[in-house]
């Protein structure tokens with residue numbers, strides 16, 4: 001919390017020890033410290049006039065926070081990380097009808113709490129398990145993404161000079177979004193407010209459809225992107241200002257109409273170079289095929305920057321959810337990455353596979369086995385290449401990639417990975433040999449141990465519980481163990497985890513989110529968890545009466561993964577009978593997401609099964 005002159009932190013957001021902490025925590029701590037320091041200017045020196053302009057402090061502190069970490073620790077490659085882990089949160093939330101504009105009209109205190117609540121819901125798992133910051137993905141991450149888009153278009157130096165002008169002019173006072181646009185416009189000599197106000201005042205963002213008219217001419221068309229894929233004319237009235245940033249084309253082209261044609265200097269191109277723009281790109285199949293060939297060329301292709309490969313994957317994944325592309329096409333695209341070396345690109349691939357596995361959790365075993373086989377096929381070779389031990393002088397990205405590879409090969413039940421994970425797990429807990437398991441690998445190994453137990457999992461469970469209750473372990477390691485207890489595979493262990501979560505003496509209420517998030521994502525326990533939650537609704541709700549946004553987050557997580565249309569309908573009927581005003585936005589977003597995933601599976605389940613068959617994965 002950024003109190004002026006007295007910044008305060010949760011211990012897990014501040015304490016880092018390179019011997020016992022994970023690399024994710026290193027990045028997280030560096031970022032949180034820089035974010036809070038940035039608030040001394042954005043928020044404290046200049047304060048927003050009212051909560052409508054929350055983004056003026058949070059969007060800026062987010063962007064400046066990463067900007068500072070990038071200067072201090074360039075090896076962390078935080079902008080690639082931003083494109084991989086942060087932007088998708090804003091893009092996913094803002095593709096829902098239940099989203100809201102960056103500048104959102106805020107009336108009463110409850111609404112402020114709801115807006116702050118959103119980030120926690122989405123960030124809890126994706127950002128970092130250990131940085132639960134209950135804030136809003138739109139004000140924070142969409143805000144920061146809009147700043148990044150504008151600053152890269154104006155040039156960072158011009159942007160920073162304009163920002164200094166804004167701070168000097170409004171110091172020790174309040175300011176509005178228009179004040180920022182005015183200062184930037186004076187510095188840049190361009191009226192930025194004219195095109196930027198749509199990005200902050202209107203909900204959503206565009207998808208840009210691209211087709212080739214001839215070798216060097218493309219036609220580009222923009223419309224609002226919705227994950228439901230069914231935008232109505234009345235919802236598509238905004239014409240956004242879109243910097244096209246075409247890799248391989250030197251001129252700065254912008255799309256300012258609904259449709260336009262552009263001449264390029266090459267027939268091989270990609271829009272939104274380095275993913276600085278906040279939009280999706282939907283290429284025609286022939287352009288996509290050319291781009292898949294570019295991926296295989298590695299450093300010699302036009303997609304040599306990892307952010308461009310990540311952007312391509314990210315867009316392809318979203319367009320398959322919304323039905324503008326087939327999921328089999330996405331799976332085909334993944335195979336172009338077999339020689340990939342960048343950690344963040346693999347991290348994106350891992351998220352895509354995890355989303356498909358999560359949505360497909362009730363599909364026939366044969367198809368789910370196909371997904372496991374694809375995990376093994378892609379990640380098994382990486383485990384073989386990097387092994388389990390850190391090399392002397394190894395860079396952070398390699399260490400992270402090893403952990404990611406082991407996690408995914410474990411999900412794919414890769415026999416060698418499972419055997420080695422179990423061996424190390426027992427060595428850690430029986431011989432108390434902390435050296436055997438690097439902090440980056442623990443989360444993966446707890447999951448593998450529980451899923452592949454030789455017994456009913458209770459021995460592994462007791463061992464992880466003991467780690468959680470070990471007072472000598474760091475807060476991060478304790479939370480990793482607590483999360484592990486939500487990866488249970490049997491009804492008996494589920495019951496024990498629930499009991500533990502209700503015991504205030506053993507688990508602080510603020511930490512129960514780790515357990516509930518894991519139970520909601522766990523495909524074995526998520527339906528039982530929802531049934532337990534509805535059966536005990538009033539009691540659980542009253543436990544969080546002071547923190548309704550945590551309860552909203554919890555509901556959002558568990559509703560999102562309900563799967564069948566009938567279950568979603570029952571959930572909606574159940575909730576309609578209650579007073580849910582305090583966390584209505586979280587509920588609406590959860591129900592909308594659940595329906596999107598359910599329709600995605602209905603639409604593409606045969607397409608995916610056929611692809612696995614054709615490619616020999618089942």
Ligand SMILES: [Zn+2]
Nearest residue numbers: 035039058061
């Ligand atoms: Zn902040």
